[in-house]
Amino acid sequence: xxxxxxxxxxxxxxxxxxxxxxxxxxxxxxxxxxxxxxxxxxxxxxxxxxxxxxxxxxxxxxxxxxxxxxxxxxxxxxxxxxxxxxxxxxxxxxxxxxxxxxxxxxxxxxxxxxxxxxxxxxxxxxxxxxxxxxxxxxxxxxxxxxxxxxxxxxxxxxxxxxxxxxxxxxxxxxxxxxxxxxxxxxxxxxxxxxxxxxxx
Amino acid sequence: xxxxxxxxxxxxxxxxxxxxxxxxxxxxxxxxxxxxxxxxxxxxxxxxxxxxxxxxxxxxxxxxxxxxxxxxxxxxxxxxxxxxxxxxxxxxxxxxxxxxxxxxxxxxxxxxxxxxxxxxxxxxxxxxxxxxxxxxxxxxxxxxxxxxxxxxxxxxxxxxxxxxxxxxxxxxxxxxxxxxxxxxxxxxxxxxxxxxxxxx
DNA sequence: CGTATTACCGGACCGTGGTCCGTTTGCAAG
DNA sequence: CTTGCAAACGGACCACGGTCCGGTAATACG
Numbered sequence: 240x241x242x243x244x245x246x247x248x249x250x251x252x253x254x255x256x257x258x259x260x261x262x263x264x265x266x267x268x269x270x271x272x273x274x275x276x277x278x279x280x281x282x283x284x285x286x287x288x289x290x291x292x293x294x295x296x297x298x299x300x301x302x303x304x305x306x307x308x309x310x311x312x313x314x315x316x317x318x319x320x321x322x323x324x325x326x327x328x329x330x331x332x333x334x335x336x337x338x339x340x341x342x343x344x345x346x347x348x349x350x351x352x353x354x355x356x357x358x359x360x361x362x363x364x365x366x367x368x369x370x371x372x373x374x375x376x377x378x379x380x381x382x383x384x385x386x387x388x389x390x391x392x393x394x395x396x397x398x399x400x401x402x403x404x405x406x407x408x409x410x411x412x413x414x415x416x417x418x419x420x421x422x423x424x425x426x427x428x429x430x431x432x433x434x435x436x437x438x439x
Numbered sequence: 440x441x442x443x444x445x446x447x448x449x450x451x452x453x454x455x456x457x458x459x460x461x462x463x464x465x466x467x468x469x470x471x472x473x474x475x476x477x478x479x480x481x482x483x484x485x486x487x488x489x490x491x492x493x494x495x496x497x498x499x500x501x502x503x504x505x506x507x508x509x510x511x512x513x514x515x516x517x518x519x520x521x522x523x524x525x526x527x528x529x530x531x532x533x534x535x536x537x538x539x540x541x542x543x544x545x546x547x548x549x550x551x552x553x554x555x556x557x558x559x560x561x562x563x564x565x566x567x568x569x570x571x572x573x574x575x576x577x578x579x580x581x582x583x584x585x586x587x588x589x590x591x592x593x594x595x596x597x598x599x600x601x602x603x604x605x606x607x608x609x610x611x612x613x614x615x616x617x618x619x620x621x622x623x624x625x626x627x628x629x630x631x632x633x634x635x636x637x638x639x
Numbered sequence: 640c641g642t643a644t645t646a647c648c649g650g651a652c653c654g655t656g657g658t659c660c661g662t663t664t665g666c667a668a669g
Numbered sequence: 670c671t672t673g674c675a676a677a678c679g680g681a682c683c684a685c686g687g688t689c690c691g692g693t694a695a696t697a698c699g
Binding site: 456493 | 684686
Binding site: 453454456457460486491492493494495498 | 646
Protein backbone atom coordinates (compact mmCIF):
# COMPACT_ATOMS: atom_id res chain seq x y z
CA UNK A 240 0.00 0.00 0.00
CA UNK A 241 1.59 3.28 -1.12
CA UNK A 242 2.08 5.97 1.49
CA UNK A 243 1.49 8.83 -0.97
CA UNK A 244 -1.63 9.16 -3.01
CA UNK A 245 -1.28 8.64 -6.76
CA UNK A 246 -1.26 11.78 -8.89
CA UNK A 247 -4.78 12.99 -9.62
CA UNK A 248 -4.92 12.07 -13.23
CA UNK A 249 -8.09 13.92 -14.12
CA UNK A 250 -5.42 16.10 -15.70
CA UNK A 251 -2.79 13.48 -16.46
CA UNK A 252 0.31 15.61 -16.32
CA UNK A 253 0.59 17.60 -19.51
CA UNK A 254 4.16 17.75 -20.66
CA UNK A 255 5.96 21.09 -20.64
CA UNK A 256 6.57 21.25 -24.38
CA UNK A 257 2.97 20.33 -25.03
CA UNK A 258 1.72 23.18 -22.88
CA UNK A 259 4.09 25.61 -24.50
CA UNK A 260 2.99 24.55 -27.95
CA UNK A 261 -0.63 24.90 -27.05
CA UNK A 262 -0.07 28.44 -25.88
CA UNK A 263 1.88 29.19 -29.04
CA UNK A 264 -0.90 27.87 -31.22
CA UNK A 265 -3.60 29.83 -29.48
CA UNK A 266 -1.55 32.99 -29.68
CA UNK A 267 -0.76 32.43 -33.34
CA UNK A 268 -4.39 31.80 -34.19
CA UNK A 269 -5.50 34.91 -32.36
CA UNK A 270 -2.90 37.01 -34.13
CA UNK A 271 -3.70 35.69 -37.60
CA UNK A 272 -7.45 35.80 -37.17
CA UNK A 273 -7.22 39.41 -36.09
CA UNK A 274 -4.91 40.36 -38.90
CA UNK A 275 -6.32 38.44 -41.87
CA UNK A 276 -9.86 37.63 -40.89
CA UNK A 277 -10.97 34.21 -39.70
CA UNK A 278 -12.08 32.99 -43.12
CA UNK A 279 -8.73 33.78 -44.75
CA UNK A 280 -6.53 31.81 -42.39
CA UNK A 281 -5.72 28.20 -43.13
CA UNK A 282 -4.71 25.63 -40.57
CA UNK A 283 -1.35 25.37 -42.31
CA UNK A 284 -0.80 29.07 -41.77
CA UNK A 285 -1.60 28.79 -38.08
CA UNK A 286 0.82 25.91 -37.64
CA UNK A 287 3.53 27.81 -39.46
CA UNK A 288 2.96 31.01 -37.50
CA UNK A 289 3.11 29.02 -34.29
CA UNK A 290 6.34 27.34 -35.39
CA UNK A 291 4.76 23.93 -34.97
CA UNK A 292 4.00 20.94 -37.15
CA UNK A 293 0.56 20.43 -38.56
CA UNK A 294 0.16 17.18 -36.69
CA UNK A 295 0.69 18.94 -33.40
CA UNK A 296 -1.98 21.47 -34.19
CA UNK A 297 -4.53 18.82 -35.07
CA UNK A 298 -3.72 16.61 -32.12
CA UNK A 299 -4.29 19.42 -29.64
CA UNK A 300 -7.47 20.73 -31.24
CA UNK A 301 -9.25 18.03 -33.15
CA UNK A 302 -10.35 20.26 -36.02
CA UNK A 303 -10.86 23.80 -37.12
CA UNK A 304 -14.21 24.26 -35.44
CA UNK A 305 -12.79 23.00 -32.21
CA UNK A 306 -9.93 25.47 -32.30
CA UNK A 307 -12.41 28.28 -32.87
CA UNK A 308 -14.43 27.07 -29.91
CA UNK A 309 -11.36 27.17 -27.72
CA UNK A 310 -10.70 30.79 -28.61
CA UNK A 311 -14.30 31.63 -27.95
CA UNK A 312 -14.50 29.90 -24.63
CA UNK A 313 -11.73 32.06 -23.22
CA UNK A 314 -13.80 35.12 -23.90
CA UNK A 315 -17.10 33.65 -22.86
CA UNK A 316 -16.09 32.13 -19.56
CA UNK A 317 -17.20 35.25 -17.72
CA UNK A 318 -20.59 35.21 -19.37
CA UNK A 319 -21.14 31.56 -18.51
CA UNK A 320 -20.27 32.34 -14.94
CA UNK A 321 -22.63 35.30 -14.74
CA UNK A 322 -25.46 33.01 -15.76
CA UNK A 323 -24.97 30.87 -12.69
CA UNK A 324 -23.57 33.20 -10.10
CA UNK A 325 -23.96 36.73 -11.42
CA UNK A 326 -26.41 39.45 -10.50
CA UNK A 327 -29.97 39.55 -11.80
CA UNK A 328 -31.45 39.69 -14.33
CA UNK A 329 -28.78 37.49 -15.91
CA UNK A 330 -28.08 35.52 -12.77
CA UNK A 331 -30.44 33.96 -10.23
CA UNK A 332 -33.02 36.10 -8.51
CA UNK A 333 -34.98 37.56 -11.40
CA UNK A 334 -38.12 35.94 -12.86
CA UNK A 335 -37.30 33.30 -15.46
CA UNK A 336 -38.65 35.26 -18.39
CA UNK A 337 -36.45 38.22 -17.49
CA UNK A 338 -33.48 35.94 -17.18
CA UNK A 339 -34.15 34.44 -20.58
CA UNK A 340 -34.40 37.86 -22.16
CA UNK A 341 -31.15 38.95 -20.54
CA UNK A 342 -29.48 35.73 -21.66
CA UNK A 343 -30.60 36.21 -25.24
CA UNK A 344 -29.62 39.83 -25.38
CA UNK A 345 -26.19 39.09 -23.99
CA UNK A 346 -25.62 36.21 -26.36
CA UNK A 347 -26.78 38.19 -29.38
CA UNK A 348 -24.35 40.99 -28.64
CA UNK A 349 -21.54 38.60 -27.97
CA UNK A 350 -22.08 36.57 -31.11
CA UNK A 351 -22.53 39.63 -33.28
CA UNK A 352 -19.22 40.97 -32.05
CA UNK A 353 -17.34 37.77 -32.90
CA UNK A 354 -19.58 36.54 -35.65
CA UNK A 355 -16.89 35.20 -37.95
CA UNK A 356 -15.32 33.20 -35.18
CA UNK A 357 -18.65 31.78 -34.15
CA UNK A 358 -19.49 30.88 -37.72
CA UNK A 359 -16.25 28.91 -37.92
CA UNK A 360 -17.08 27.26 -34.63
CA UNK A 361 -20.64 26.30 -35.49
CA UNK A 362 -19.86 25.08 -38.99
CA UNK A 363 -19.36 21.36 -38.84
CA UNK A 364 -21.01 18.59 -40.76
CA UNK A 365 -24.27 17.39 -39.31
CA UNK A 366 -25.20 18.84 -35.99
CA UNK A 367 -21.74 18.84 -34.49
CA UNK A 368 -22.33 22.17 -32.89
CA UNK A 369 -25.44 20.84 -31.18
CA UNK A 370 -23.35 18.29 -29.32
CA UNK A 371 -20.51 20.49 -28.10
CA UNK A 372 -20.24 21.20 -24.41
CA UNK A 373 -20.84 24.97 -24.56
CA UNK A 374 -24.07 24.39 -26.43
CA UNK A 375 -25.15 21.74 -23.97
CA UNK A 376 -24.71 23.95 -20.97
CA UNK A 377 -26.64 26.79 -22.60
CA UNK A 378 -29.31 24.31 -23.49
CA UNK A 379 -29.55 23.12 -19.92
CA UNK A 380 -29.81 26.68 -18.68
CA UNK A 381 -32.54 27.64 -21.12
CA UNK A 382 -34.44 24.43 -20.50
CA UNK A 383 -34.51 25.10 -16.79
CA UNK A 384 -35.77 28.66 -17.20
CA UNK A 385 -38.49 27.59 -19.59
CA UNK A 386 -39.69 24.92 -17.25
CA UNK A 387 -39.74 27.40 -14.41
CA UNK A 388 -41.66 29.95 -16.44
CA UNK A 389 -44.22 27.52 -17.80
CA UNK A 390 -44.25 23.95 -16.54
CA UNK A 391 -46.77 23.00 -19.20
CA UNK A 392 -44.50 23.69 -22.14
CA UNK A 393 -42.27 21.19 -23.91
CA UNK A 394 -39.09 22.66 -22.49
CA UNK A 395 -36.78 20.29 -24.31
CA UNK A 396 -38.09 21.28 -27.69
CA UNK A 397 -38.44 24.98 -26.98
CA UNK A 398 -34.92 25.21 -25.61
CA UNK A 399 -33.50 24.05 -28.92
CA UNK A 400 -35.75 26.41 -30.81
CA UNK A 401 -34.68 29.41 -28.76
CA UNK A 402 -31.05 28.48 -29.23
CA UNK A 403 -31.64 28.13 -32.96
CA UNK A 404 -32.91 31.69 -32.88
CA UNK A 405 -29.58 32.60 -31.32
CA UNK A 406 -27.36 30.69 -33.75
CA UNK A 407 -24.41 32.62 -35.09
CA UNK A 408 -25.49 31.91 -38.64
CA UNK A 409 -28.86 33.55 -38.13
CA UNK A 410 -27.59 36.51 -36.15
CA UNK A 411 -24.83 37.25 -38.58
CA UNK A 412 -27.23 36.90 -41.49
CA UNK A 413 -29.81 39.23 -39.98
CA UNK A 414 -27.40 41.94 -38.96
CA UNK A 415 -25.28 41.50 -42.08
CA UNK A 416 -27.05 40.56 -45.29
CA UNK A 417 -30.51 41.49 -44.10
CA UNK A 418 -29.20 44.78 -42.70
CA UNK A 419 -31.31 44.48 -39.57
CA UNK A 420 -30.00 46.63 -36.73
CA UNK A 421 -28.85 44.65 -33.74
CA UNK A 422 -31.30 46.44 -31.47
CA UNK A 423 -34.14 45.12 -33.58
CA UNK A 424 -32.85 41.58 -33.33
CA UNK A 425 -32.70 41.97 -29.58
CA UNK A 426 -36.22 43.38 -29.41
CA UNK A 427 -37.40 40.59 -31.66
CA UNK A 428 -35.97 37.95 -29.38
CA UNK A 429 -37.42 39.61 -26.30
CA UNK A 430 -40.82 39.73 -27.92
CA UNK A 431 -40.47 36.10 -28.93
CA UNK A 432 -39.73 35.01 -25.39
CA UNK A 433 -42.53 37.05 -23.88
CA UNK A 434 -45.07 35.75 -26.35
CA UNK A 435 -43.96 32.21 -25.76
CA UNK A 436 -43.90 32.27 -22.01
CA UNK A 437 -46.40 34.83 -20.82
CA UNK A 438 -48.62 33.52 -18.05
CA UNK A 439 -51.99 32.40 -19.44
CA UNK B 440 -37.22 45.82 -88.82
CA UNK B 441 -37.00 42.04 -88.68
CA UNK B 442 -40.01 40.09 -89.78
CA UNK B 443 -39.46 37.28 -87.26
CA UNK B 444 -39.02 37.85 -83.56
CA UNK B 445 -35.62 37.00 -82.08
CA UNK B 446 -35.40 33.74 -80.21
CA UNK B 447 -36.71 34.04 -76.66
CA UNK B 448 -33.44 33.73 -74.83
CA UNK B 449 -34.81 33.52 -71.32
CA UNK B 450 -33.73 29.93 -71.93
CA UNK B 451 -30.89 30.43 -74.39
CA UNK B 452 -31.08 27.13 -76.16
CA UNK B 453 -29.32 24.49 -74.09
CA UNK B 454 -27.26 22.24 -76.26
CA UNK B 455 -28.32 18.64 -76.69
CA UNK B 456 -25.20 17.08 -75.19
CA UNK B 457 -25.40 19.47 -72.24
CA UNK B 458 -28.94 18.43 -71.47
CA UNK B 459 -28.05 14.77 -71.79
CA UNK B 460 -25.13 15.19 -69.43
CA UNK B 461 -27.25 16.99 -66.90
CA UNK B 462 -29.74 14.17 -66.88
CA UNK B 463 -26.92 11.67 -66.54
CA UNK B 464 -25.46 13.52 -63.59
CA UNK B 465 -28.75 13.80 -61.75
CA UNK B 466 -29.44 10.13 -62.32
CA UNK B 467 -25.96 9.13 -61.18
CA UNK B 468 -26.20 11.24 -58.04
CA UNK B 469 -29.58 9.80 -57.18
CA UNK B 470 -28.31 6.27 -57.66
CA UNK B 471 -25.16 6.75 -55.61
CA UNK B 472 -26.83 8.67 -52.83
CA UNK B 473 -29.41 5.94 -52.48
CA UNK B 474 -26.83 3.18 -52.56
CA UNK B 475 -23.98 4.61 -50.46
CA UNK B 476 -25.58 7.34 -48.39
CA UNK B 477 -25.22 11.01 -49.20
CA UNK B 478 -22.27 11.58 -46.89
CA UNK B 479 -20.20 8.79 -48.45
CA UNK B 480 -20.39 9.95 -52.04
CA UNK B 481 -17.72 12.27 -53.41
CA UNK B 482 -18.16 14.59 -56.34
CA UNK B 483 -15.50 12.60 -58.17
CA UNK B 484 -17.56 9.48 -57.76
CA UNK B 485 -20.65 11.16 -59.15
CA UNK B 486 -18.78 12.41 -62.19
CA UNK B 487 -17.33 8.95 -62.79
CA UNK B 488 -20.69 7.21 -62.37
CA UNK B 489 -22.23 9.67 -64.79
CA UNK B 490 -19.42 9.06 -67.29
CA UNK B 491 -18.62 12.75 -67.33
CA UNK B 492 -15.66 14.95 -66.48
CA UNK B 493 -15.43 16.72 -63.19
CA UNK B 494 -15.46 20.10 -64.85
CA UNK B 495 -18.80 19.33 -66.44
CA UNK B 496 -20.29 18.40 -63.11
CA UNK B 497 -19.16 21.60 -61.45
CA UNK B 498 -20.15 23.85 -64.31
CA UNK B 499 -23.68 22.55 -64.33
CA UNK B 500 -24.15 22.65 -60.55
CA UNK B 501 -21.89 25.20 -58.96
CA UNK B 502 -21.08 23.12 -55.90
CA UNK B 503 -22.11 20.17 -53.83
CA UNK B 504 -24.81 21.98 -51.89
CA UNK B 505 -26.29 23.22 -55.10
CA UNK B 506 -26.47 19.74 -56.56
CA UNK B 507 -28.24 18.54 -53.45
CA UNK B 508 -30.71 21.39 -53.76
CA UNK B 509 -31.45 20.38 -57.32
CA UNK B 510 -32.28 16.85 -56.28
CA UNK B 511 -34.47 18.17 -53.51
CA UNK B 512 -36.33 20.65 -55.64
CA UNK B 513 -37.57 17.91 -57.92
CA UNK B 514 -39.25 16.29 -54.98
CA UNK B 515 -40.49 19.46 -53.36
CA UNK B 516 -41.99 21.17 -56.36
CA UNK B 517 -45.37 19.72 -55.52
CA UNK B 518 -45.20 20.94 -51.97
CA UNK B 519 -44.26 24.45 -53.06
CA UNK B 520 -47.20 24.42 -55.39
CA UNK B 521 -49.64 23.25 -52.76
CA UNK B 522 -48.67 26.23 -50.64
CA UNK B 523 -49.87 28.64 -53.28
CA UNK B 524 -52.62 26.81 -55.08
CA UNK B 525 -53.45 23.74 -53.04
CA UNK B 526 -56.38 23.01 -50.77
CA UNK B 527 -56.61 24.31 -47.20
CA UNK B 528 -55.17 24.18 -44.64
CA UNK B 529 -51.90 24.18 -46.60
CA UNK B 530 -53.19 26.36 -49.39
CA UNK B 531 -55.26 29.56 -49.30
CA UNK B 532 -58.57 29.61 -47.51
CA UNK B 533 -57.65 28.53 -44.00
CA UNK B 534 -56.78 30.99 -41.20
CA UNK B 535 -53.10 31.95 -41.26
CA UNK B 536 -52.21 30.16 -38.05
CA UNK B 537 -53.62 26.93 -39.42
CA UNK B 538 -51.72 27.40 -42.63
CA UNK B 539 -48.49 27.95 -40.73
CA UNK B 540 -49.03 24.82 -38.70
CA UNK B 541 -49.75 22.81 -41.82
CA UNK B 542 -46.68 24.27 -43.51
CA UNK B 543 -44.45 23.40 -40.59
CA UNK B 544 -45.80 19.90 -40.23
CA UNK B 545 -45.36 19.23 -43.91
CA UNK B 546 -41.83 20.58 -43.96
CA UNK B 547 -40.83 18.66 -40.86
CA UNK B 548 -41.97 15.39 -42.37
CA UNK B 549 -40.36 16.12 -45.66
CA UNK B 550 -37.03 17.12 -44.19
CA UNK B 551 -36.97 14.23 -41.77
CA UNK B 552 -37.48 11.84 -44.65
CA UNK B 553 -34.58 13.25 -46.65
CA UNK B 554 -32.54 14.59 -43.79
CA UNK B 555 -29.11 13.68 -45.12
CA UNK B 556 -29.81 15.32 -48.45
CA UNK B 557 -31.08 18.45 -46.74
CA UNK B 558 -28.06 18.56 -44.48
CA UNK B 559 -25.83 18.48 -47.53
CA UNK B 560 -27.92 21.21 -49.10
CA UNK B 561 -27.97 23.53 -46.11
CA UNK B 562 -24.31 23.11 -45.24
CA UNK B 563 -22.39 25.91 -46.83
CA UNK B 564 -20.04 28.41 -45.31
CA UNK B 565 -21.71 31.45 -43.82
CA UNK B 566 -25.40 31.71 -44.39
CA UNK B 567 -25.43 30.45 -47.94
CA UNK B 568 -28.56 28.47 -47.31
CA UNK B 569 -30.34 31.62 -46.13
CA UNK B 570 -29.84 33.22 -49.52
CA UNK B 571 -30.91 30.36 -51.79
CA UNK B 572 -34.11 30.73 -53.72
CA UNK B 573 -36.07 27.91 -52.06
CA UNK B 574 -35.40 29.44 -48.66
CA UNK B 575 -36.42 32.86 -49.87
CA UNK B 576 -39.76 31.72 -51.15
CA UNK B 577 -40.52 29.88 -47.92
CA UNK B 578 -39.51 32.98 -46.05
CA UNK B 579 -41.84 35.11 -48.08
CA UNK B 580 -44.69 32.70 -47.49
CA UNK B 581 -44.16 32.56 -43.75
CA UNK B 582 -43.71 36.30 -43.49
CA UNK B 583 -47.01 36.88 -45.19
CA UNK B 584 -48.88 34.48 -42.94
CA UNK B 585 -47.39 35.99 -39.81
CA UNK B 586 -48.36 39.46 -40.88
CA UNK B 587 -51.85 38.29 -41.62
CA UNK B 588 -52.16 36.57 -38.26
CA UNK B 589 -50.77 39.42 -36.21
CA UNK B 590 -50.01 42.72 -37.91
CA UNK B 591 -48.28 43.97 -34.77
CA UNK B 592 -45.49 41.41 -34.82
CA UNK B 593 -42.07 41.84 -36.42
CA UNK B 594 -42.85 39.47 -39.25
CA UNK B 595 -39.41 39.71 -40.85
CA UNK B 596 -37.66 38.58 -37.73
CA UNK B 597 -40.18 35.95 -36.74
CA UNK B 598 -40.17 34.39 -40.19
CA UNK B 599 -36.48 33.67 -39.92
CA UNK B 600 -36.91 32.31 -36.43
CA UNK B 601 -39.66 29.93 -37.49
CA UNK B 602 -37.58 28.75 -40.42
CA UNK B 603 -34.64 28.23 -38.08
CA UNK B 604 -36.91 25.98 -36.06
CA UNK B 605 -37.47 24.04 -39.27
CA UNK B 606 -33.83 23.79 -40.32
CA UNK B 607 -32.69 20.36 -41.40
CA UNK B 608 -29.88 20.42 -38.89
CA UNK B 609 -32.26 20.91 -35.97
CA UNK B 610 -34.86 18.46 -37.16
CA UNK B 611 -32.34 15.76 -37.86
CA UNK B 612 -30.67 16.37 -34.52
CA UNK B 613 -33.91 16.20 -32.58
CA UNK B 614 -35.24 13.11 -34.25
CA UNK B 615 -31.82 11.47 -34.42
CA UNK B 616 -29.39 12.16 -31.60
CA UNK B 617 -31.98 13.49 -29.19
CA UNK B 618 -34.27 10.56 -29.99
CA UNK B 619 -37.34 12.77 -30.06
CA UNK B 620 -40.25 11.20 -31.95
CA UNK B 621 -41.25 13.14 -35.02
CA UNK B 622 -44.78 13.54 -33.74
CA UNK B 623 -43.42 15.41 -30.75
CA UNK B 624 -41.44 17.74 -32.96
CA UNK B 625 -44.57 18.44 -34.94
CA UNK B 626 -46.60 19.08 -31.81
CA UNK B 627 -43.84 21.29 -30.50
CA UNK B 628 -43.87 23.40 -33.62
CA UNK B 629 -47.62 23.67 -33.60
CA UNK B 630 -47.57 24.78 -29.99
CA UNK B 631 -44.85 27.28 -30.81
CA UNK B 632 -46.87 28.85 -33.59
CA UNK B 633 -50.05 29.02 -31.55
CA UNK B 634 -48.30 30.61 -28.60
CA UNK B 635 -46.64 33.13 -30.83
CA UNK B 636 -49.64 34.15 -32.84
CA UNK B 637 -52.72 33.65 -30.73
CA UNK B 638 -55.00 36.68 -30.76
CA UNK B 639 -54.49 38.76 -27.62
C1' DC C 640 -22.67 20.00 -97.58
C1' DG C 641 -18.90 23.07 -95.75
C1' DT C 642 -17.45 26.32 -92.56
C1' DA C 643 -17.26 29.42 -88.52
C1' DT C 644 -18.63 30.11 -84.09
C1' DT C 645 -18.86 29.11 -79.52
C1' DA C 646 -20.78 26.55 -75.88
C1' DC C 647 -19.25 22.71 -73.87
C1' DC C 648 -16.13 18.97 -72.46
C1' DG C 649 -12.71 16.58 -69.53
C1' DG C 650 -9.18 15.83 -66.70
C1' DA C 651 -4.83 17.92 -64.94
C1' DC C 652 -4.15 20.94 -61.29
C1' DC C 653 -4.49 23.52 -56.75
C1' DG C 654 -5.27 24.57 -51.84
C1' DT C 655 -7.29 22.81 -47.78
C1' DG C 656 -8.66 20.00 -43.85
C1' DG C 657 -7.30 16.08 -41.70
C1' DT C 658 -4.40 11.52 -40.90
C1' DC C 659 -0.30 8.59 -40.23
C1' DC C 660 3.80 7.03 -38.60
C1' DG C 661 8.82 7.08 -37.97
C1' DT C 662 11.55 10.03 -34.93
C1' DT C 663 12.47 12.92 -31.00
C1' DT C 664 12.21 14.39 -26.28
C1' DG C 665 10.56 15.36 -21.70
C1' DC C 666 10.32 13.04 -17.49
C1' DA C 667 10.84 9.86 -13.71
C1' DA C 668 12.90 5.99 -11.66
C1' DG C 669 17.21 3.62 -10.56
C1' DC D 670 24.08 10.60 -14.95
C1' DT D 671 21.92 6.73 -17.40
C1' DT D 672 18.25 4.51 -19.02
C1' DG D 673 13.58 3.39 -20.53
C1' DC D 674 9.40 4.68 -22.32
C1' DA D 675 5.24 6.97 -23.09
C1' DA D 676 3.99 11.26 -24.90
C1' DA D 677 4.48 14.41 -28.18
C1' DC D 678 6.43 16.03 -32.52
C1' DG D 679 6.38 17.21 -37.50
C1' DG D 680 5.92 16.92 -42.07
C1' DA D 681 4.93 13.64 -45.83
C1' DC D 682 0.74 12.01 -47.32
C1' DC D 683 -4.24 11.50 -48.67
C1' DA D 684 -8.94 12.63 -50.30
C1' DC D 685 -11.86 15.96 -51.40
C1' DG D 686 -14.08 20.23 -53.26
C1' DG D 687 -13.41 23.36 -56.62
C1' DT D 688 -10.88 25.86 -60.79
C1' DC D 689 -8.69 26.28 -65.33
C1' DC D 690 -7.79 25.90 -69.97
C1' DG D 691 -6.55 23.56 -74.31
C1' DG D 692 -9.18 20.70 -77.15
C1' DT D 693 -13.76 19.06 -79.23
C1' DA D 694 -17.97 18.93 -81.41
C1' DA D 695 -22.89 20.73 -81.69
C1' DT D 696 -25.28 24.19 -83.93
C1' DA D 697 -26.29 28.11 -87.16
C1' DC D 698 -25.67 29.90 -91.40
C1' DG D 699 -24.54 30.14 -96.22
